[in-house]
Amino acid sequence: MKQISGGVCAAKGFQANGVHCGIRKNKTKRDLALIVSDVPANAAAVYTQNLVIGAPNTVTKSHLENGVARAIICNSGNANTCNADGIEVAEKTCDALAQTLKIASDDVVVASTGVIGQRLDPTPIINALPELIQGLGDHGDLAAEAIMTTDTKPKEIAFEFTVGDKVCHVGGIAKGSGMIHPNLATMLVFITTDCAVSSQMLQKALSKDVVDTFNMTSVDGDTSTNDMVVVLANGLAGNKEITACGSDFDAFCQALNAVTVWLCRQIAGDGEGATKLLECAVTGAKDLPTARKIAKSVICSSLTKAAMFGADANWGRVLCAIGYSGAEVDVTKVDVAFRSAKGTVTVCKKGAGIDFSEEKAKEILLEKEIDILIALGDGDGNATAWGCDLTYEYVKINGDYRT
Amino acid sequence: MKQISGGVCAAKGFQANGVHCGIRKNKTKRDLALIVSDVPANAAAVYTQNLVIGAPNTVTKSHLENGVARAIICNSGNANTCNADGIEVAEKTCDALAQTLKIASDDVVVASTGVIGQRLDPTPIINALPELIQGLGDHGDLAAEAIMTTDTKPKEIAFEFTVGDKVCHVGGIAKGSGMIHPNLATMLVFITTDCAVSSQMLQKALSKDVVDTFNMTSVDGDTSTNDMVVVLANGLAGNKEITACGSDFDAFCQALNAVTVWLCRQIAGDGEGATKLLECAVTGAKDLPTARKIAKSVICSSLTKAAMFGADANWGRVLCAIGYSGAEVDVTKVDVAFRSAKGTVTVCKKGAGIDFSEEKAKEILLEKEIDILIALGDGDGNATAWGCDLTYEYVKINGDYRT
Numbered sequence: 060m061k062q063i064s065g066g067v068c069a070a071k072g073f074q075a076n077g078v079h080c081g082i083r084k085n086k087t088k089r090d091l092a093l094i095v096s097d098v099p100a101n102a103a104a105v106y107t108q109n110l111v112i113g114a115p116n117t118v119t120k121s122h123l124e125n126g127v128a129r130a131i132i133c134n135s136g137n138a139n140t141c142n143a144d145g146i147e148v149a150e151k152t153c154d155a156l157a158q159t160l161k162i163a164s165d166d167v168v169v170a171s172t173g174v175i176g177q178r179l180d181p182t183p184i185i186n187a188l189p190e191l192i193q194g195l196g197d198h199g200d201l202a203a204e205a206i207m208t209t210d211t212k213p214k215e216i217a218f219e220f221t222v223g224d225k226v227c228h229v230g231g232i233a234k235g236s237g238m239i240h241p242n243l244a245t246m247l248v249f250i251t252t253d254c255a256v257s258s259q260m261l262q263k264a265l266s267k268d269v270v271d272t273f274n275m276t277s278v279d280g281d282t283s284t285n286d287m288v289v290v291l292a293n294g295l296a297g298n299k300e301i302t303a304c305g306s307d308f309d310a311f312c313q314a315l316n317a318v319t320v321w322l323c324r325q326i327a328g329d330g331e332g333a334t335k336l337l338e339c340a341v342t343g344a345k346d347l348p349t350a351r352k353i354a355k356s357v358i359c360s361s362l363t364k365a366a367m368f369g370a371d372a373n374w375g376r377v378l379c380a381i382g383y384s385g386a387e388v389d390v391t392k393v394d395v396a397f398r399s400a401k402g403t404v405t406v407c408k409k410g411a412g413i414d415f416s417e418e419k420a421k422e423i424l425l426e427k428e429i430d431i432l433i434a435l436g437d438g439d440g441n442a443t444a445w446g447c448d449l450t451y452e453y454v455k456i457n458g459d460y461r462t
Numbered sequence: 463m464k465q466i467s468g469g470v471c472a473a474k475g476f477q478a479n480g481v482h483c484g485i486r487k488n489k490t491k492r493d494l495a496l497i498v499s500d501v502p503a504n505a506a507a508v509y510t511q512n513l514v515i516g517a518p519n520t521v522t523k524s525h526l527e528n529g530v531a532r533a534i535i536c537n538s539g540n541a542n543t544c545n546a547d548g549i550e551v552a553e554k555t556c557d558a559l560a561q562t563l564k565i566a567s568d569d570v571v572v573a574s575t576g577v578i579g580q581r582l583d584p585t586p587i588i589n590a591l592p593e594l595i596q597g598l599g600d601h602g603d604l605a606a607e608a609i610m611t612t613d614t615k616p617k618e619i620a621f622e623f624t625v626g627d628k629v630c631h632v633g634g635i636a637k638g639s640g641m642i643h644p645n646l647a648t649m650l651v652f653i654t655t656d657c658a659v660s661s662q663m664l665q666k667a668l669s670k671d672v673v674d675t676f677n678m679t680s681v682d683g684d685t686s687t688n689d690m691v692v693v694l695a696n697g698l699a700g701n702k703e704i705t706a707c708g709s710d711f712d713a714f715c716q717a718l719n720a721v722t723v724w725l726c727r728q729i730a731g732d733g734e735g736a737t738k739l740l741e742c743a744v745t746g747a748k749d750l751p752t753a754r755k756i757a758k759s760v761i762c763s764s765l766t767k768a769a770m771f772g773a774d775a776n777w778g779r780v781l782c783a784i785g786y787s788g789a790e791v792d793v794t795k796v797d798v799a800f801r802s803a804k805g806t807v808t809v810c811k812k813g814a815g816i817d818f819s820e821e822k823a824k825e826i827l828l829e830k831e832i833d834i835l836i837a838l839g840d841g842d843g844n845a846t847a848w849g850c851d852l853t854y855e856y857v858k859i860n861g862d863y864r865t
Contacts, residue, residue, distance in 0.1 A: 111785030111793045111813070141781060143814050175778025176815035284782050361764070362860055369861025375578025378544060379687050382514030390514045410514070411546050412579035451854045457765055458772025 066199030114145025126258030469602030480608030517548025529661030
């Protein structure tokens, strides 16, 4: 498996584009993305678990019931959620795109991100369709840009892998930033592959994958109403279709995981206002759910996040977050260390503080990527969670998001 | 029932004091508090549910097994938690105080608050005991001051009430600020009363009360390791001891609740870096647990808290927090309004946005006390939760707490 360029267009038969259609006032900001497969693709998706569900999510869910899709259209700047005519607007968008592309309306995945509760006028979207479609090509980068909200940089990645004797490709783009929190989807992620996978196995791969990737990623503990992860597999790599578990399925899952882990790290590191990517690696838990609970709890602790912003080795807050995680854990066995490119410093052994160099700890914590290492000495359950520090900028962004 | 002055010294037979003993470097900051009852008092307590438990909590829990106490000693500046000799230090403190006061060591409640994982040297505490005891008197205010950490103001309150034909008093002090979050205790609160209540009924009253008061108060979602609420009842009001449910017990519970609700509001409004007190009142839930879940979820949402800081009527975030609360709720029935001294603005009806004056909303949200009113139209479950906004200052305080 090797990393390649091309994002969602790295896989054969996928084209993309991103334009400014006018939902956002800033004309230099692209706000409409399109990804199209040359042929019908098997599709799988996971959605937000928030009970308040964005209209686009409802429409997409119904369109994907048959496990097939051809196109993904996504706007930023308005979530089309909590509006009386939300479903209608989302369907109108799908219909217009389907008509222009000459495909079935239920082969369209529709997604929106932005402010909740303001009516989305579909007119700018519909008017922009000719330009959007005409510009389709190897432009995954433009699509990645068009789905951004408060993200500071587009997020795209792709990998090449083999299934049997066939070379396959899988690539993805993501929109992250705020409202990123464990429990399903929690952001917009679009993944394409030319690997031939049945829609059933595609769903299985995705559902399994998100548990340890997107569900272990948190920016602020808020779960959004609109988030989804969609995978399209068009089969153009020519491998024997994966219809069951086995080595081919494993190879696909591994490649998918390379994409999702990379995107999770990007999403966490580019969390609203973030200056640091935090990775919390828990080892030695009595079981996997315990490891996951603890890793998530630490990555979500406002106090730990603020301490990391201040490069303060305040490990008591890490221990505290372990203690209220809800996991059963023997705190007298817990070791904690901080690690970065500058080295590793152990700060707590068997649940108690040990002498360490504050100077060394500061040097380590001033880096941009910090690992919080927690060893529980209680079994072989391991889990990793990703998050970011809590900063002035987060408060600033969210104090006046709508203005 | 009427509000009176005196705090923890409002009840007959209680004296208090607060001094600077030297745990904190700043000599103008009192860091040691003492509350003493002239006679043995019945005692009840609730403690943090964090699995990492402060040494003082462990010692206090064991001392209160017999339901009786005479004195409360509390230091700020060091939590005495996650230290190998924590229990020993806490016991040494109790022993020294008991010896000087000529009471039993297990009649002492000990509490600590401050940084975790740094050894607490008991010497300054022990050396300060003569001064601390000599100064005992009507000094609940000094005790309230001495338990503060990043609190910006001391918190004390008292009420007068009657049980039968006897006038009783109940008063309390609290230390709040960071790490304030639902699920037990979550801060230091000391309450005294001269009402005669059996320790069993005292525990019943307290345990019942905290569910809708301290457990519904959140500053940052972090539950501390050291927090406790302790009530001492010395019976000097002379009423017939309350040993069972009935109108006397109800009168006591009501007075206790007046103290705890006032302290909750103070703790929330003085949360770390807070500029606003937020009260979330949920009505019309299908049952009480649903109402509580939703009120807590909204008050804990970082995005809602940041929006309130920015006086931004971004009600989508409120709806979003309702949606991920874990409560079963029909979002198409939800109404949301914001209220303050400047008036009320309804922003969402039946789960959808309605037209409202942004100008009026801004005026309302610029106030220091904001009510978020959520009507679910689904039953008669009501609950209230208290919190605060998320500000630059919170990040600043917690980015360099130890330095």
